[in-house]
Amino acid sequence: MASKLKNAQLDAKKALETVEDQFQMLQILNEQGEVVNEAAMPDLTDEQLQELMSRMVYTRILDQRSISLNRQGRLGFYAPTAGQEASQLASQFALEKEDFILPGYRDVPQIVWHGLPLSQAFLWSRGHFQGGQIPEGVNVAIPQIIIGAQYVQTAGVALGLKKRGAKAVAITYTGDGGTSQGDFYEGINFAGAFKAPAIFIIQNNRFAISTPVAKQSAAKTLAQKAVAAGIPGVQVDGMDPLAVYVATRDARERAINGEGPTLIETMTYRYGPHTMAGDDPTRYRTADLDNEWEKKDPLVRFRKFLENKGIWSEEKENEVIEKAKEDIKEAIKVADAAPKQKVTDLISIMHEDMPFNLKEQYEIYKEKESK
Amino acid sequence: MATREITYLEAVREAMSQEMRQNEDVFILGEDIGVYGGAFGVTRGMIEEFGPERVRNTPISEAAIAGAAIGAALTGMRPILELQFSDFITIAMDQMVNQAAKTRYMFGGKGKVPMVLRTPAGSGTGAAAQHSQSLEAWMAHIPGLKVVQPSTAYDVKGLLKAAMDDDNPVIFYEHKLLYKTSAEVPEEPYSIEIGKADIKREGTDVTVVATAIMVHKALEAAAQLEKEGISVEVIDPRTIVPLDKETIIDSVKKTGRLIVVHEAVRRGGIGGEIASMVAESEAFDYLDAPIKRLGGKEVPIPYNPNLEKAAIPQVPDILAAVRETVKYK
Ligand SMILES: Cc1ncc(C[n+]2csc(CCOP(=O)(O)OP(=O)(O)O)c2C)c(N)n1
Ligand SMILES: [Mg+2]
Numbered sequence: 001m002a003s004k005l006k007n008a009q010l011d012a013k014k015a016l017e018t019v020e021d022q023f024q025m026l027q028i029l030n031e032q033g034e035v036v037n038e039a040a041m042p043d044l045t046d047e048q049l050q051e052l053m054s055r056m057v058y059t060r061i062l063d064q065r066s067i068s069l070n071r072q073g074r075l076g077f078y079a080p081t082a083g084q085e086a087s088q089l090a091s092q093f094a095l096e097k098e099d100f101i102l103p104g105y106r107d108v109p110q111i112v113w114h115g116l117p118l119s120q121a122f123l124w125s126r127g128h129f130q131g132g133q134i135p136e137g138v139n140v141a142i143p144q145i146i147i148g149a150q151y152v153q154t155a156g157v158a159l160g161l162k163k164r165g166a167k168a169v170a171i172t173y174t175g176d177g178g179t180s181q182g183d184f185y186e187g188i189n190f191a192g193a194f195k196a197p198a199i200f201i202i203q204n205n206r207f208a209i210s211t212p213v214a215k216q217s218a219a220k221t222l223a224q225k226a227v228a229a230g231i232p233g234v235q236v237d238g239m240d241p242l243a244v245y246v247a248t249r250d251a252r253e254r255a256i257n258g259e260g261p262t263l264i265e266t267m268t269y270r271y272g273p274h275t276m277a278g279d280d281p282t283r284y285r286t287a288d289l290d291n292e293w294e295k296k297d298p299l300v301r302f303r304k305f306l307e308n309k310g311i312w313s314e315e316k317e318n319e320v321i322e323k324a325k326e327d328i329k330e331a332i333k334v335a336d337a338a339p340k341q342k343v344t345d346l347i348s349i350m351h352e353d354m355p356f357n358l359k360e361q362y363e364i365y366k367e368k369e370s371k
Numbered sequence: 372m373a374t375r376e377i378t379y380l381e382a383v384r385e386a387m388s389q390e391m392r393q394n395e396d397v398f399i400l401g402e403d404i405g406v407y408g409g410a411f412g413v414t415r416g417m418i419e420e421f422g423p424e425r426v427r428n429t430p431i432s433e434a435a436i437a438g439a440a441i442g443a444a445l446t447g448m449r450p451i452l453e454l455q456f457s458d459f460i461t462i463a464m465d466q467m468v469n470q471a472a473k474t475r476y477m478f479g480g481k482g483k484v485p486m487v488l489r490t491p492a493g494s495g496t497g498a499a500a501q502h503s504q505s506l507e508a509w510m511a512h513i514p515g516l517k518v519v520q521p522s523t524a525y526d527v528k529g530l531l532k533a534a535m536d537d538d539n540p541v542i543f544y545e546h547k548l549l550y551k552t553s554a555e556v557p558e559e560p561y562s563i564e565i566g567k568a569d570i571k572r573e574g575t576d577v578t579v580v581a582t583a584i585m586v587h588k589a590l591e592a593a594a595q596l597e598k599e600g601i602s603v604e605v606i607d608p609r610t611i612v613p614l615d616k617e618t619i620i621d622s623v624k625k626t627g628r629l630i631v632v633h634e635a636v637r638r639g640g641i642g643g644e645i646a647s648m649v650a651e652s653e654a655f656d657y658l659d660a661p662i663k664r665l666g667g668k669e670v671p672i673p674y675n676p677n678l679e680k681a682a683i684p685q686v687p688d689i690l691a692a693v694r695e696t697v698k699y700k
Contacts, residue, residue, distance in 0.1 A: 077499070126674070126675070127499055127673060127674020127675050128675070145501045146462075146501055147431050148431075177430070177431040178431065180430030180431045180432045180435075181431055181462070182432070182434050182435075208402075208431055209402070209403045210403045210405065210406060210407035210428075211402070211403060211405075211407075211428055211430070211431075215428060217430065283406055283408075284406050284407060341678055343668070343678060343681050343682075346670045346673055346678060346682075347668075347669075347670060350669070350670060357638075357669065358669060361668060361669060
């Protein structure tokens with residue numbers, strides 16, 4: 001036995017291939033909305049399935065409206081989400097309210113569905129300080145801008161949950177590009193070493209701005225990066241809401257049972273530009289690739305699946321669309337009504353107690369603003 | 372030398388391209404610098420000319436970008452690394468501060484690290500708190516690093532040439548708002564000595580030492596003040612390490628008044644160094660007024676455009692500072 005193992009390790013390439021071969025993409029619903037993996041089917045009620053579909057439809061509308069609001073100058077920073085609804089919303093759907101979300105800049109939908117008022121998401125986009133004032137009981141962080149930083153912080157959130165004996169997890173999101181940061185490795189390794197109840201999601205949407213995932217890493221899958229940290233890793237079809245849901249649910253189960261973190265790679269695609277700040281995807285993506293991925297659309301396949309079950313209709317979908325539009329209109333109104341930010345506001349949100357050096361600045365601006 | 376008007380951004384690209392055409396050892400590495408041309412378009416067209424080995428589009432790994440540049444430099448290459456935003460230097464900090472800056476010294480003067488870290492800095496583009504900082508004073512504090520901050524298309528080309536020719540690590544700050552400004556720039560390569568200030572405008576009443584974008588604001592203020600009969604001398608140090616003390620001291624001896632302006636947060640900024648340097652020099656006896664420093668407020672750069680402007684010195688602030696300073700006789 002010992003000598004056999006030794007020989008296996010002599011063929012280091014074989015060892016890698018063996019590991020890589022284990023990472024097969026989990027899919028439950030295929031592109032036609034047919035169940036291809038009955039054994040893995042989650043036990044969701046019709047109402048839950050409808051709710052998940054409603055959220056995806058709603059979020060697609062939110063994306064479209066956010067893009068046009070941004071173009072009109074009525075919204076600030078925005079990173080489009082269309083294409084990633086299953087990856088984002090089905091993972092959030094597997095959470096409980098006590099769980100904490102540490103999102104990246106593209107992950108506004110998850111925190112909105114976790115309880116952040118839409119008006120606040122809009123204020124955050126506009127850089128209004130009230131956008132960052134997360135309401136009590138809504139367990140989310142503001143979206144991270146510095147690639148990878150949320151991964152290490154998640155280890156800390158999870159350690160805190162563990163110490164307090166909470167039956168809850170910390171979940172975080174990064175992209176394929178984010179896996180190249182030191183923080184990515186340090187985060188999963190740190191959480192793994194302490195068996196912290198964390199879920200690390202990589203939304204592999206094939207590109208990091210212009211850089212294709214093949215140029216990001218030699219690894220065949222990003223899920224296999226879990227192996228080095230000694231934690232479970234899963235690759236799922238990120239356009240399949242049921243596969244994403246199941247992988248996250250299982251990871252959560254393990255985490256709260258004290259079995260430590262899981263790394264999940266969701267295979268997905270962003271249809272739109274990287275952000276609304278002047279990116280032109282035609283410079284680095286082909287129309288063929290766009291078309292190939294649009295055929296995998298999460299809404300299309302889930303709609304077919306639900307229609308076949310007889311629990312979804314055009315009427316129902318239109319209701320959701322109307323509701324989304326109304327909510328967005330209302331949320332923009334609320335955001336518009338937020339008070340204009342002043343320099344003194346910014347100074348006073350710097351520290352818990354204003355130190356005297358800032359007080360001097362504060363007084364100068366208070367005086368200026370009163371004129 | 373034949374010249375033509377080109378932008379600051381084009382001047383950066385031209386300096387690199389000309390160098391790369393004549394020296395195979397020079398190469399660039401950074402995020403999205405390939406077909407995308409970099410976040411600001413500086414390297415656009417370069418991968419087509421030089422290929423993916425010399426314009427190396429990297430994973431999102433600032434620490435590895437800096438570390439790989441050091442390794443390559445130590446073994447004979449002359450890398451130029453581009454950090455997409457200068458704020459991300461935090462992630463490359465160990466490599467720059469504990470490694471690049473000290474490598475030659477720790478090899479007993481035998482190992483050299485000829486590398487240039489190029490990176491866009493500053494606010495004004497609505498890029499918010501983590502994409503708008505001016506952290507050059509940090510780098511200026513580290514023995515072993517040279518720190519360059521060009522303010523014009525002419526200076527940027529000549530200083531980048533000097534930085535690429537330098538056998539030591541050079542931190543090269545480009546200001547985002549200056550990319551689109553233009554000037555007459557020679558077609559041929561030329562070098563501007565690192566450590567030489569430039570008097571951007573001569574004057575007799577007050578010396579304004581300004582860096583990067585503030586050079587332009589100071590010049591604008593100087594033009595207005597001329598109408599009030601106040602003559603302002605504007606000095607651009609161009610490199611903050613090494614700092615051209617002589618030019619600044621000579622100017623203060625002439626004018627008797629000093630104002631330092633930079634975009635970086637005033638506390639701990641390079642303005643403190645310049646002010647103390649003058650106070651310690653023979654120019655002290657010539658001072659007719661207290662030295663003034665203008666710099667950024669002690670807040671992160673706001674996203675809101677009005678507040679973003681309010682966070683850093685603007686022309687009216689310079690006007691007010693000069694008027695106040697010249698009151699002292
Ligand atoms: C430390 C750091 N480096 C670089 C950037 C600039 N940047 C912003 S988004 C991005 C690409 C990220 O790609 P990926 O992780 O795949 O996420 P996606 O945008 O595709 O969702 C880069 C390089 C940054 N924000 N932070
Ligand atoms: Mg990506």
